[in-house]
Amino acid sequence: MVRVVAGSDLAFRPALTAGLCYIVAVLACFWPTLMGMVDIWSRSDTFAHGFLVGPISAWLVWRQREGLAGIAARPVPWVLPLMLPLGFAWVLAELAEVRVVAQLAMVAILPVGLWAILGHALIQRLAFPLGFLFLSVPIGEGLIPPMMEFTAWATVWLVEASGVPVYREGLLFTLPTGVWSVVEACSGVRYLIASFTLGLLYAYLTYRSLARRVLFALAALLVPVIANALRAYFIVMLGHLTNGKLATGVDHLLYGWVFFGLVMLLLFWLGGIWREDTEHPRVASPTESGDAPAPLSRLFITCCGAILMAAMWPALAHMRQATLSPVVAEAPPAPPALASWEVGGAQPWRWQPVREANVLRTQAVYRFGGEPVVLYLDRLDPGLEGAELVAMPSRLLGEGESSRLLRQSAQAAPVGVTAGRINQFSVADGHDRLRVWYWYQIGSRATGGAVNAKILEAWEKLRGSGVTQARIIVVTREDSLAAGAVDTATERLARFLGHAGPVIENTVAGEAASGASRE
Numbered sequence: 001m002v003r004v005v006a007g008s009d010l011a012f013r014p015a016l017t018a019g020l021c022y023i024v025a026v027l028a029c030f031w032p033t034l035m036g037m038v039d040i041w042s043r044s045d046t047f048a049h050g051f052l053v054g055p056i057s058a059w060l061v062w063r064q065r066e067g068l069a070g071i072a073a074r075p076v077p078w079v080l081p082l083m084l085p086l087g088f089a090w091v092l093a094e095l096a097e098v099r100v101v102a103q104l105a106m107v108a109i110l111p112v113g114l115w116a117i118l119g120h121a122l123i124q125r126l127a128f129p130l131g132f133l134f135l136s137v138p139i140g141e142g143l144i145p146p147m148m149e150f151t152a153w154a155t156v157w158l159v160e161a162s163g164v165p166v167y168r169e170g171l172l173f174t175l176p177t178g179v180w181s182v183v184e185a186c187s188g189v190r191y192l193i194a195s196f197t198l199g200l201l202y203a204y205l206t207y208r209s210l211a212r213r214v215l216f217a218l219a220a221l222l223v224p225v226i227a228n229a230l231r232a233y234f235i236v237m238l239g240h241l242t243n244g245k246l247a248t249g250v251d252h253l254l255y256g257w258v259f260f261g262l263v264m265l266l267l268f269w270l271g272g273i274w275r276e277d278t279e280h281p282r283v284a285s286p287t288e289s290g291d292a293p294a295p296l297s298r299l300f301i302t303c304c305g306a307i308l309m310a311a312m313w314p315a316l317a318h319m320r321q322a323t324l325s326p327v328v329a330e331a332p333p334a335p336p337a338l339a340s341w342e343v344g345g346a347q348p349w350r351w352q353p354v355r356e357a358n359v360l361r362t363q364a365v366y367r368f369g370g371e372p373v374v375l376y377l378d379r380l381d382p383g384l385e386g387a388e389l390v391a392m393p394s395r396l397l398g399e400g401e402s403s404r405l406l407r408q409s410a411q412a413a414p415v416g417v418t419a420g421r422i423n424q425f426s427v428a429d430g431h432d433r434l435r436v437w438y439w440y441q442i443g444s445r446a447t448g449g450a451v452n453a454k455i456l457e458a459w460e461k462l463r464g465s466g467v468t469q470a471r472i473i474v475v476t477r478e479d480s481l482a483a484g485a486v487d488t489a490t491e492r493l494a495r496f497l498g499h500a501g502p503v504i505e506n507t508v509a510g511e512a513a514s515g516a517s518r519e
Helices: 006-029 031-043 050-062 065-069 077-096 099-118 120-125 127-136 141-161 189-206 210-241 250-272 296-322 393-397 450-462 488-509
Strands: 167-169 172-175 178-181 359-367 373-380 403-412 421-429 432-442 445-447 469-477
Touching (some): 006 031, 006 099, 006 296, 031 050, 050 065, 065 120, 077 296, 077 450, 099 120, 099 127, 120 127, 127 189, 141 172, 141 210, 141 393, 189 210, 210 250, 296 450, 373 488, 393 421, 393 432, 432 450, 445 450, 469 488
Antiparallel strands (some): 167 172, 172 178, 359 373, 432 445, 432 469
16 A cells, blocks of 8 residues: 655645535535434434434544545636536425425535535545435335335235235234234335445445446345345234234334344444455555646635535525515415315314315315215415425325325316316224315416426416415225126216316406416
8 A cells, every 4th residue: 555645645735625625515505405314314214314314424524534645636616617507406395395306406515515625536535425415315205105115015914824824905904803003113124225225335445347236236225125025924924823923013113223223233244244345445646646736726726616506596496486476475375165065064084184284274064965075275374384285195184093005196187177187095083984086276277187287386486476285086985896896986076176166266266367368
């Protein structure tokens, strides 16, 4: 190994100072975005590892300090324009309150600016530590529905293969000894994120070849998915064989984490068979790199340019927010009686969608013979921070023990609704089985997609106009869906929206936007 001379440390100090100044400036400019991440880390077990990502990344840089000091910093100012799309994405996400996109954009701005300041050679050495920072972003909730579905399917298949009769209804399945359901905590997303974070770090520290690192990272993604299905199966069978005496309550989660720990230990043990960390790479000296340090003036100018490129976006978002037209904070009125539908009375079931504190709600019950249809019109209160209408079914369902999500999907919107596609899910609450349809309306445009809703919101705010945000929910009782049975819940909701859909959307949009184009 070639030892780095003290002079190289002195030559590296200006680059180190410039890089640290840029990092501090970016964190200061995007402080609210950073604090939003910290808030999620502090209240979510799934993303609590975010507190460790920054220190681990700093340690990864520190452990190769001698090699870094032997490489000359060569600023590349032409990289700075790459910050433009990242900053614009952050502005759009901030205006539309898409926190995860804003957080990803903020993290991405860090390595791009450092690339411009330090140059190609240094950024290549720092690629993994800087890339590791992306694991601090609380992302992955979109995987919860498909992983819940896979866990339910795999568990039922394994239970049936074990000779135990089981009846599945969506995410709810019944055995002779009890009823089980797959909830968010059982989806395995928590295991998946933890496994991938640990696996990625292990692969970087243990292997030298890119192929082995990629293969181990893929194994760290695949293994927890399979392991979670086996974990759910073992817990269900343990509860079944002990007649509910074991694997319920707190020990349910305890057995899950113990099993996950054993699986990870086995994965790391197998991965250690092909380890390549016993040979340390040779450290280059400044003379071997062939590059002389850049002039301090060029380093200073590039650093200042990177800081200005990062700081302009929060300033732009603040100016845009200040020019938005105010929106009246009041709940939209429910339509009166429509055609043969009578309005009034109380809903005959207990369950209703969760309403956040920053949401204004209007509720009405409509009847046309038989079962009623309940309408919920939710409007965002723009005067409150953190207001959000876009939600997955599990968020509308709530965290109560009595309500269970059975199934969820997207489907074509019925006649009378201009959203194109709407969201659908079924919920079990005691003896009630309910069908829920919902979609969003941003200004005068309706959409069922969460991404579309956020794009429309950001576009309206970029135009400088206040925008009404609403969530429209209709609920009715679900009849038997046995083979050959008529799906009367779908027919009832479609018939109601055929009469009420245009009235609801025009009411939400308001008279000023009644003639606007619809999606």
